Amino acid sequence: MASSYYQPCEELNRCEQLDYLWETEQYEKWFQGYLAIAEDSHYALAECQVGFAYMEGIGVEKDLEKALYWSQLSAEHGDRDGQFNLAYLFEEGLLGQKDLDKAKYWYRQSAMQNHDLAIQKCEELEIDYK
Numbered sequence: 001m002a003s004s005y006y007q008p009c010e011e012l013n014r015c016e017q018l019d020y021l022w023e024t025e026q027y028e029k030w031f032q033g034y035l036a037i038a039e040d041s042h043y044a045l046a047e048c049q050v051g052f053a054y055m056e057g058i059g060v061e062k063d064l065e066k067a068l069y070w071s072q073l074s075a076e077h078g079d080r081d082g083q084f085n086l087a088y089l090f091e092e093g094l095l096g097q098k099d100l101d102k103a104k105y106w107y108r109q110s111a112m113q114n115h116d117l118a119i120q121k122c123e124e125l126e127i128d129y130k
């Protein structure tokens with residue numbers, strides 16, 4: 001897990017305890033664990049993981065509306081992965097019409113936190129993130 005990015009706290013400890021579920025492919029339990037943390041504490045990392053699970057259909061049925069909801073919360077709470085995922089949803093138009101302005105905004109927010117893939121996207125789309 002990206003412990004160096006996240007500040008030590010009880011919620012991070014709870015998230016890290018779920019890693020073994022991912023590693024042992026117990027995706028439904030992994031998802032339920034993150035969902036509980038996201039609903040209980042509104043912790044950005046948990047919100048991001050829930051959004052990602054809904055986006056990809058991991059441990060739960062794929063649901064792009066719920067992916068957008070959780071990714072938006074995570075992004076607004078400052079999670080760089082959530083910001084990247086939200087930008088991707090907007091860039092690809094996975095919920096209907098593409099919104100490149102919103103995609104660029106969230107790619108920039110993520111890149112400003114040193115997210116490697118977001119930095120690449122900013123360079124591709126000529127977005128100033130420095």
